[in-house]
Amino acid sequence: MTRILADGHGFLKGMIIFDAINLNTMNKELEKLAPSKRSAAKNIYASFQILKDAGGELPGKQVIEKIRDIEDLTEWEKQIYEKTGYVRWESILHFYTIDCIKAGFLRKNKGIWYLTEEGEKAISLGPVKLLETASQLYKHWAANNKGKQANDSEVVIELEENKTQTQKANLDLLEDQATAGIKDFIRNKNPYEFQDMVAALLRAMDYHTPFVSPKGKDGGLDIIAYNDPLGATTPRLKVQVKHRPDSSVPVDDIRSLTGLLNKDGDVGLFITSGQFTSESIRTARESHRHIRLLDIDEFIELWQEFYIKMTDEDKNRLPLHSIYFLGSNE
Template sequence: MSKSKSQQIAEKTIYAAFKILKEAGGEMRGKDVVDKIRETTVFDEYESHRYEKTGYIRWESIMHFYTIDCMKAGFLRKNKGIWILTEEGEKAIKLGPEKLLTTATKLYREWEGKRKKETVEADIEDFNEEDSSQVQKSIISQYEDEAFNGIRNYIISKNAYEFQDLVAALLRAMGYYISEIAQRGPDGGIDIIAYTDPLGTRQPRIIVQVKHRPNDSVSSDEVQKLAGTLKRNTDVGIFVTSGNFSKPAIKEARESREHIELIDFNRFTSLWQEYYIKMDDEQKNLLPLHPIYFLGSND
């Protein structure tokens, strides 16, 4: 049976995505994966066609459609815009482009508990009713990636002191009282001091270190330095970064005698969304969000 054009595109792009993720150590922002495929793969006019309904590129939509198969097959995970290649997914690369895709689709069908058509229509806009749920999931996945990247780019555009203000606003929304915010210049490793009551008479005292480095990982040495600023036995340290934490840094915080809480970019944005409703207008305007609700599923 001859392959549809959609299947050919899916084989090429899914396999490329898996290889890119493997070379990156298993994790990468979905947007960066797509950009890398665009840079390294040749697409013809049909594959590069932009859909009028969604505004998306054909090959990107088809790839997102088939990532649902890969996720249900256990080859791939997505979390807040990050694509994660699983151990099973890394092994699946050895199958080659064609068998990787057919295996993922087969496993998805088994998971779904029903048969889908053996071939897919050439145009993702024309998938049959049986595929409509998966089309919806793939489109929502693209919207989620775009939304997350929009938030990330907005935060990246802020300077270090503006990001520090974002962190202070989040803490206030969470019910903490800000005693001090560091001004420009040396801060001794302390950017924000907060308490659980207005006068700071109740424990703990919360010492916050903020690093605005979106493309870097916080090292274990930096976590150690934060621990060194906790002078009271009841002090709690919070390290907030617009990037992420290295594995040694996470291990250092976990094993530290002091209580060190780590908040990376993903956790920061999750907390901002969770406490957004409790913010006043001034706080919301620091990072304004607009919620949109889609029909979900029971999968």
Template sequence: MKTIYATFKILSEAGGEMRGKEVVDKIRDTVEFDEYETHIYEKTGYVRWESVLHFYTIDAMKAGFLRKQKGNWIITSEGEEAYKKLKPEELVEIATKKYWEWDAKNKKKNTKNDVDDDELEENKSQSQKALLDQYEDVASSGIREFILNKNPYEFQDLVGALLEAMGYYISTIADRGPDGGIDIIAYTDPLGTSQPRIIVQVKHRPNEAVSSDEIQKLSGTLKRNSDVGIFVTSGRFSKPASKEAVHSREHIELIDFDRFITLWQEYYNKFSDEQKNMLPLQPIYFLGTNE
């Protein structure tokens, strides 16, 4: 109960969104736990309070209070309102009630109050989803840490490899030093005789948001009428930056960290072995659910 309420508090104070691993780390540093809560499950190696937290986030998502997207936890406007108006036990009670309302529509008849080991075992479907959720967070965090350890030029090379896997032909990759706002130039054919010419700006700033000014600068490098701009960042785009791209006279495509990883996964089989080693992935399949 205290962990899910702490989650809402952390997300609210962070502006509504944070990576799941960062939320869990912050809870670990700010919430006191007893010996029972810090017990480690032998089967999974996870700590009890972390498993219970992920278990209850399923309720919160079905209640419309929380969303998860590629490792990010996002509090909704409904969740923000519930957090500000309700006591911890009331918030959890409503989230749990809404989960079972949803569950009833799917013709299930289980009931639950507080979570203990027996109930976690009985409700295998929700426990399984919570466990998969933990695995996904660990996987996302591992990929993110790997990229964080890359330098700007290594990240630039990753972007170049991705474009090649997507079928584009790289004409130029900027050397170290000032690049005039152009890191990569690519075409849709080997000789660069077909439109458009693709101008790519790459920023390796995992903990920062790209500003609208930077989008404008990319727009300024598109000299030909057929030029297309792509801005790739290992961080994210500010709302003004996204708005600037949408309303730009030129076509500017935005690729943030999450979209970059999605594309890397989608085109992974098209990479050469050397390119795969730049950001190696290992697919693992778990039994899913029908929900």
């Protein structure tokens, strides 16, 4: 037996008692659901487990790939919607993750999915109860934000019938695909091409880049950037670039950059096509020198922000195309 307490905003407050559901019981409960909800329940549950095993966060693309590998997807789930070209089970999953986000179980940012503490606790509910709870909490959220009483028909409607939530799910799916495509493009660049992209971004931010390291030894620095052509005004950026899309920058690399900041007004900037270890982040934050770390997600965000200010030559290093979709007031 499980009792859920939710506040006025529909977020999970606590789980009091839970008796574990064995696999046979879970399967029987899933069989009672309509196909869309059955697919949602098992795949939402699988995604939460995947995120938990990964330490609480993963790119949405990787979550999808792992579900595809471990789940026994039916032919019905693998069918493609004619109107959108999306795979049915993926659309259903994105549709119901909106319930999980509003329930406080899940967060998404720049294509990364994050399992919250409440979401990790909710895994113990099992697939069916997890989905039901997320939907109920979403109903509470919708009622409070729309100023009206939600009724049973508003709890969770079939995917094809709820146009607003379907639109949000499709936009979410498109954003994940766009971010994944940009990251794949960057991953396929060599280190010097990525270094040139970093220099292009700095120029778009109105920095001058008199030094961009050629191939060979660079003395530990890849780029030096100034506020003015002569480098007479501060800050002066000393930039280290690492093209490591599938790994995290260790703390020793951050310490090496710190040792090169030997003049007043020097600012260290470390940019990677991957991520930073938690120790690296802590060391940069606590350093007596000013060091700014920029991971792949922040790099892409800045590239998008300053793209319009780039020269055509620099834009071609990572070309983008903007498309505007109808949004939502929620």
